[in-house]
Amino acid sequence: MAVDPRQKIGSVVLTATLAALAVAAVTPLLGGSGMDYARLWRGESPDWEIFVNLRVPRTLLAFLAGAALSVAGALYQAILREALATPSSLGVTAAAALGAVGAIALGSGEETGFPVVWAAALVGSGAVIAFVAALGRVKRFTAFTLLLTGIALSGICTALILLLHSLAGITRSFQIAHWLMGGIDAVEYSVLGWLAGAIALGTWWSIRQARVLNVLMLGEAWAAGRGVDCRRVTWQGFAVGAMLVGSVTAVTGPIGFVGLIVPHLLRRMLGSDYRLLIPVCWLGGGAFLVVCDAISRSILAPVEIPVGVTTALLGGPFFVWLLWSR
Amino acid sequence: MIRLVLDGLEFAYPGGKPVLRGIDAVAEKPALIGIIGPNGAGKSTLLDLIAGHRVPSAGRCTLEGRAIHEIERAALCRQIAHVPQLVPAEVPLTVEEVILTGRLPHGRGLFENEEDQAAMERAITRTHLEAFRGRRFGALSGGEKQRVLLAAAVCQSAPIILLDEPSAHLDPENEAAMWELLRELQQAGHLILVVTHHLTLAAQHCDRIWLLEQGRLAADAVPCEAFEPARLERVFRVPFHWHQSAEGRVFLTYGR
Missing domain, CATH: 3.40.50.300 (P-loop containing nucleotide triphosphate hydrolases)
Incomplete structure (x- = not known):
C-alpha cells in the first residue's frame, strides 16, 4: 500500500511551516543598519520602533508577496500544463504594472493613494485575462500560443509604461520609477491586512481546486471525462492568479521570477501533487522572498538594492537552466 | 438495467x-x-x-x-466513464494517483475517502496492475498506460x-x-x-x-x-x- 497522502502532506506542510516561521522570525533581525538587540529585547527606542514599524511589516509584506506570486505561478503552470507559464510570461505582471503606473501618472494630488493603485493594478491584470478570454471564445489556443501572446502583451504594456513615465511630471515620474524597481518597503498594517485577505482568498480557492488541478495533468479530455468543467476552472484560475498578482504588484511593484523558481524547485523536490504543492509554494515562496529581501538590504549595506533585482539575478540563470534541462 | x-x-x-x-x-x-x-x-x-x-x-x-x-x-x-484517445505521455503521477482520478465525480474533497481507496483496489485487481501500482505513469509502455487508464475508468464505478x-x-x-x-x-x-x-x-x-x-x-x-x-x-x-x-x-x- 502507498503512504496515505494525508500523512505525507501533513508532515511536509508542518515541516515547511516551521522552516518558514524560522525564516520569518530571524530575518527581521537582519539588516543594513545595526540593531541593539538588548534594547530591542527591553522594548526601548528607537530599536523597538524600527523593529515593529519597519522590519516586521517589511518581512510580512515580503512573505505575503512571495507566497502570492508562487501560488499564482503554480496555478498558471497547472492550468496550462506548461512549465514556462508564470505571471510574467503571461503578461499579467506587466498589465498590473501598467494599471498601477497609469493610476500614479494620471492621478490627482501629490501622490496617488494605495487603494487607487491597487484597484488600477487589478483592472490591468483583469484586462489581460478578459482579453485572452475573448480570444479564446473566437479560437481555441494552445499554451504555446498563450505564452507568445503574453510576451507580446508584456512588450505592449512596457511600451505604454515608458510612455506614461515620460509624460508624467517630475514628482510622479520619481514615484513611478521607484515603484517600477519592484521593492519591499514597510507598509501600514492596514494595507497588510487587506493584502493578506486577498491572498488568503486566492490561496483558499487554489487549495480547494488542488484535486482538479491534479486531474488536469492528464489533459482536458481526461478531466472532462471525470466531471471537470475545464473551461470554467481555467478562467476561474486565470482570474484568481490575476487577483493575486495584481494585489501584490500594486504594493511592491513588479517582481519577476518568483512564480517560476519556487514552484519548479518544489515540484522537483516534492512531486506534482497540487494538494501538497500549493500550500508548500505559499510557505516556500513567502520564505524565498523574505530571504531575497534580507539579501537585498544587507549585501551592499547601507545601500539597499530592489528585491526585484535579487530575484531576477537568481531567476534569470534558473530560467535558462530550466529551458536547457527540459 | x-x-x-x-x-x-x-x-x-x-x-x-x-x-x-x-x-x-x-x-x-x-x-x-x-x-x-x-x-x-x-x-x-x-x-x-x-x-x-x-x-x-x-x-x-x-x-x-x-x-x-x-x-x-x-x-x-x-x-459514464470516457477514456479519450490521447493523454499526455509525461504525466508526473504514479499509477495509483492516475487511477484515483476516476474518483473525482464521487466527491471533490481534498482527499479520497475509504470508499475511493476500495474502488481503486478493486480496479487494480480487475485490470491486473498489482505490479505497477507504485510506478510512475510516464515511465510505462503504451500498453501499460492504456491499462492504467482503463483501470481509472473502472475505478470511476460507472x-x-x-x-x-x-x-x-x-x-x-x-x-x-x-x-x-x-x-x-x-x-x-x-x-x-x-x-x-x-x-x-x-x-x-x-x-x-x-x-x-x-x-x-x-x-x-x-x-x-x-x-x-x-x-x-x-x-x-x-x-x-x-x-x-x-x-x-x-x-x-x-x-x-
Whole structure:
C-alpha cells in the first residue's frame, strides 16, 4: 500500500511551516543598519520602533508577496500544463504594472493613494485575462500560443509604461520609477491586512481546486471525462492568479521570477501533487522572498538594492537552466 | 438495467457539414459494442456526444430517459466513464494517483475517502496492475498506460465505459490482453462502447457492431452480419474477405 497522502502532506506542510516561521522570525533581525538587540529585547527606542514599524511589516509584506506570486505561478503552470507559464510570461505582471503606473501618472494630488493603485493594478491584470478570454471564445489556443501572446502583451504594456513615465511630471515620474524597481518597503498594517485577505482568498480557492488541478495533468479530455468543467476552472484560475498578482504588484511593484523558481524547485523536490504543492509554494515562496529581501538590504549595506533585482539575478540563470534541462 | 438510446442523433460543427446524421440505436448493459468506420466517419464525435462533451445539433442521446447533455456533469460521470484517445505521455503521477482520478465525480474533497481507496483496489485487481501500482505513469509502455487508464475508468464505478481506440499503437500481445480485459469487464456487467479499427478483434470479442459510414449508421448488428463483405467494401472502399483457419478461427483480410 502507498503512504496515505494525508500523512505525507501533513508532515511536509508542518515541516515547511516551521522552516518558514524560522525564516520569518530571524530575518527581521537582519539588516543594513545595526540593531541593539538588548534594547530591542527591553522594548526601548528607537530599536523597538524600527523593529515593529519597519522590519516586521517589511518581512510580512515580503512573505505575503512571495507566497502570492508562487501560488499564482503554480496555478498558471497547472492550468496550462506548461512549465514556462508564470505571471510574467503571461503578461499579467506587466498589465498590473501598467494599471498601477497609469493610476500614479494620471492621478490627482501629490501622490496617488494605495487603494487607487491597487484597484488600477487589478483592472490591468483583469484586462489581460478578459482579453485572452475573448480570444479564446473566437479560437481555441494552445499554451504555446498563450505564452507568445503574453510576451507580446508584456512588450505592449512596457511600451505604454515608458510612455506614461515620460509624460508624467517630475514628482510622479520619481514615484513611478521607484515603484517600477519592484521593492519591499514597510507598509501600514492596514494595507497588510487587506493584502493578506486577498491572498488568503486566492490561496483558499487554489487549495480547494488542488484535486482538479491534479486531474488536469492528464489533459482536458481526461478531466472532462471525470466531471471537470475545464473551461470554467481555467478562467476561474486565470482570474484568481490575476487577483493575486495584481494585489501584490500594486504594493511592491513588479517582481519577476518568483512564480517560476519556487514552484519548479518544489515540484522537483516534492512531486506534482497540487494538494501538497500549493500550500508548500505559499510557505516556500513567502520564505524565498523574505530571504531575497534580507539579501537585498544587507549585501551592499547601507545601500539597499530592489528585491526585484535579487530575484531576477537568481531567476534569470534558473530560467535558462530550466529551458536547457527540459 | 442501464439503457442508452440514440434517437435521430445529429451533429455538425458551427458552419460545417454534418458529422453525424440520423443515428438511431439502443444499447443495454452488459454488452461490448464496437464502433467501426473509416477515418472521419464520426466515431469519436459519437463517443463525445454520448460522454456529454458535445450537444447534439438535432435528435437526442438519452440515458435512462434523460438527455445526456442535460445531466449534471459529475452525476453523468458516475454513469459514464470516457477514456479519450490521447493523454499526455509525461504525466508526473504514479499509477495509483492516475487511477484515483476516476474518483473525482464521487466527491471533490481534498482527499479520497475509504470508499475511493476500495474502488481503486478493486480496479487494480480487475485490470491486473498489482505490479505497477507504485510506478510512475510516464515511465510505462503504451500498453501499460492504456491499462492504467482503463483501470481509472473502472475505478470511476460507472456502468458504461467509452473507449476511443484503446489498442491503437499496441503490439499484438498488449492488444490481445486489452481486448480480453474488455471482455472480462463486459462479463462483469459493464456496457462498453469501443471505437476501433481492428475489425478482426472486434468481430472476435464484440456482441454488436455499430458501423458508421459518412456519419450514418450503416449497420447495427452482430459482427458476422455487420461485417458482410459487400457492406464493408462499400463503407471502406476496399474489398474485404472472411477466411477460416485450419483450427476453425475466422478472420478478415482486406485489399485488392
